[in-house]
Amino acid sequence: MVSARGVAYFALLVSLASAVVCVVGLAGLQSVCQDDIDSLVQSLSQRTAAVEAAVAAADNSTVALFNATQPPFRNFASTLAQSSSFMTCAKRYSLSWWAWVLQVVSLIATPIALTGGRLPAMGLPLLLATTALLVMQTEVCTRSMGLRSYSPAGQSGWASTVLAGFIMAAASSWLLILSLPQQLRAEERRREQLGALAKEIQL
Numbered sequence: 001m002v003s004a005r006g007v008a009y010f011a012l013l014v015s016l017a018s019a020v021v022c023v024v025g026l027a028g029l030q031s032v033c034q035d036d037i038d039s040l041v042q043s044l045s046q047r048t049a050a051v052e053a054a055v056a057a058a059d060n061s062t063v064a065l066f067n068a069t070q071p072p073f074r075n076f077a078s079t080l081a082q083s084s085s086f087m088t089c090a091k092r093y094s095l096s097w098w099a100w101v102l103q104v105v106s107l108i109a110t111p112i113a114l115t116g117g118r119l120p121a122m123g124l125p126l127l128l129a130t131t132a133l134l135v136m137q138t139e140v141c142t143r144s145m146g147l148r149s150y151s152p153a154g155q156s157g158w159a160s161t162v163l164a165g166f167i168m169a170a171a172s173s174w175l176l177i178l179s180l181p182q183q184l185r186a187e188e189r190r191r192e193q194l195g196a197l198a199k200e201i202q203l
Helices: 004-056 060-115 119-146 152-202
Strands: none
Touching: 004 152
């Protein structure tokens, strides 16, 4: 039978591995996000250059009209680029980074609960926090995988990596919180039986 210490070590090892997997996935998402922004800005620049070339080939009145409306058009393109970068980076991935920070906090709190003997008291809050993180990451990663962009294959792969990391973290926490108390109680019963047997032998 696996000891409580073995269960705890295995769960913490899986948690550490999940944190590493999440970091790799988030770094990949960030690089894909930056590529999307660069592609968007390049596309807007090409469209702006095409419009300028077409207007320059027109008559003088059209050129004057374009010169009068050029700053608003450039402002519109700049605003569109900024809003798109916000949509692809901040909204989509910052929540993943915050959830990863909470995962690390939970990873630190788990051994503290184990060493201090406070796991029965802290077990339910840790379990609820882990479940909330898993739901949050499932929502974020599902939306990332469903969004069309300049590199959908890369986004789907990295989003799946992040989601796999958080599933590993949730599984390790559930294993630790649900199985460890039973292991501890079983070891306590064995110690009591050994103590009673030792007393009988002494008698």
